[in-house]
Amino acid sequence: MLVTGTAIISCNKSNSNSSPSDPLAALNLPATPFAYASQPLPLYFNSPPIQAQINTPVDNAVTDWGATLGRVLFYDKKLSINNSISCASCHAQANGFSDTAVLSKGFAGGLTGRHSMSLINAKYYPNGRFFWDERATTLEQQVLTPVQDAVEMGMRLDTLNNRLQKTTHYPYLFNKAFGSETITSDRIAKAMAQFIRSMISYQSKFDAGRAAVTPGQDPVLTPYSNFTAQENEGKQLFFSATTTCNTCHGTETFTAPADRNNGLENPSVDRGKGGVTNIPVQIGNFKVPSLKNIALTAPYMHDGRFKTLEEVVEHYNSGIKSNPNLAPQLKNNDGTPKRMNLTTQQKNSLVAFLKTLTDTVITTDTKFSNPFR
Ligand code: HEC
Numbered sequence: 001m002l003v004t005g006t007a008i009i010s011c012n013k014s015n016s017n018s019s020p021s022d023p024l025a026a027l028n029l030p031a032t033p034f035a036y037a038s039q040p041l042p043l044y045f046n047s048p049p050i051q052a053q054i055n056t057p058v059d060n061a062v063t064d065w066g067a068t069l070g071r072v073l074f075y076d077k078k079l080s081i082n083n084s085i086s087c088a089s090c091h092a093q094a095n096g097f098s099d100t101a102v103l104s105k106g107f108a109g110g111l112t113g114r115h116s117m118s119l120i121n122a123k124y125y126p127n128g129r130f131f132w133d134e135r136a137t138t139l140e141q142q143v144l145t146p147v148q149d150a151v152e153m154g155m156r157l158d159t160l161n162n163r164l165q166k167t168t169h170y171p172y173l174f175n176k177a178f179g180s181e182t183i184t185s186d187r188i189a190k191a192m193a194q195f196i197r198s199m200i201s202y203q204s205k206f207d208a209g210r211a212a213v214t215p216g217q218d219p220v221l222t223p224y225s226n227f228t229a230q231e232n233e234g235k236q237l238f239f240s241a242t243t244t245c246n247t248c249h250g251t252e253t254f255t256a257p258a259d260r261n262n263g264l265e266n267p268s269v270d271r272g273k274g275g276v277t278n279i280p281v282q283i284g285n286f287k288v289p290s291l292k293n294i295a296l297t298a299p300y301m302h303d304g305r306f307k308t309l310e311e312v313v314e315h316y317n318s319g320i321k322s323n324p325n326l327a328p329q330l331k332n333n334d335g336t337p338k339r340m341n342l343t344t345q346q347k348n349s350l351v352a353f354l355k356t357l358t359d360t361v362i363t364t365d366t367k368f369s370n371p372f373r
């Protein structure tokens with residue numbers, strides 16, 4: 001089938017209809033782009049606290065073609081100087097767009113300085129900052145950083161533009177996304193940011209339970225009808241004054257407004273946010289990551305120090321280190337680190353609750369998968 005300017009894309013899964021003139025022959029894309037811009041989010045995503053978290057800039061709303069282009073870029077090894085790795089090499093869909101390795105391997109085998117991060121719910125970090133130390137001020141700025149990073153992809157932006165221009169599919173896709181075939185770093189960044197902002201988790205067991213709560217009932221106090229007794233106990237604990245988990249990992253997106261110190265170490269070997277800003281009270285502070293799909297993104301923390309959720313819970317229960325910047329919720333009035341004194345049953349319940357945040361729809365959905373044939 002021939003493709004003309006406004007025609008429907010001919011590429012289909014079997015590729016039986018595609019001709020050599022098909023600009024998208026290298027890709028397995030649906031005839032009509034997937035719906036990235038409008039996803040059937042549950043009603044509680046309209047709540048003011050969640051709406052206030054959205055970091056989409058006015059000049060880069062998600063469009064179906066823009067996110068489609070972003071998806072192709074995200075999975076393209078051409079983004080690394082030696083064509084060896086793509087973004088997905090360190091952000092694997094099956095692992096909640098994270099990496100199972102403590103540190104990830106870059107294009108030449110070098111290791112990253114920190115553990116890879118999940119990309120789920122990136123849209124809902126209210127300060128719009130990215131990386132463990134929040135050094136990127138926008139997602140659009142963040143996505144070009146790994147491309148040029150000396151360990152990660154080792155690429156130059158002008159080299160990348162030329163490389164993409166020589167393909168048949170990119171000029172076509174840039175035209176679909178931005179109205180002309182011109183390839184610029186700004187457009188590359190915008191498209192990848194659109195793809196990542198469309199990675200919204202709303203189909204976990206937690207979400208089903210939350211959606212079934214009758215409007216007017218308290219979604220925290222009401223046990224979820226689809227939860228086991230253990231999961232409901234874990235939920236109560238997560239939202240309790242005993243653990244205060246929800247005061248940092250907040251709303252149904254489980255993200256936070258700003259960096260915090262959760263008492264991993266003292267002194268802070270990795271200076272985190274303070275290493276970027278040189279502000280003393282931010283030393284050892286890190287981004288509070290979303291807990292959606294947390295069961296799939298081990299190991300945990302910026303340095304991947306914990307292998308299991310049980311270890312994470314034990315950290316909060318009994319292992320919080322004294323630190324001058326320790327968050328107030330995690331210390332006693334005299335400044336000593338809080339001890340939660342949870343029973344074994346309570347710790348198990350907390351882990352069971354964290355596992356209800358697993359959303360395997362997003363980790364298997366074709367629209368977030370590798371589009372290359
Ligand atoms: C070699 C492995 C590697 C590659 C390749 C890689 N990343 Fe990452 N990514 C990481 C690591 C490690 C971090 C955390 C680094 C830090 O905080 O210092 C990270 C962090 C991020 C974050 C921040 C998430 C947050 O919530 O703050 C985003 C977004 C991201 N990467 C997107 C991308 C994109 C887009 C690409 C491709 C252009 C890419 N990454 C390529 C390893 C990688």
Ligand code: HEC
Pocket residue numbers: 118238243244245246247248249259260261262264285286287288289291294297299300301302303312313316327328329330350
């Ligand atoms: C004061 C804020 C705060 C509180 C309270 C808090 N956390 Fe965290 N949490 C953080 C920060 C900050 C990080 C990242 C720290 C780092 O990597 O250096 C984190 C990381 C995590 C991680 C690992 C995330 C990942 O992607 O590696 C898990 C799991 C987690 N917290 C669960 C919990 C649970 C369960 C509770 C309650 C027992 C809790 N948190 C309470 C701030 C908090």
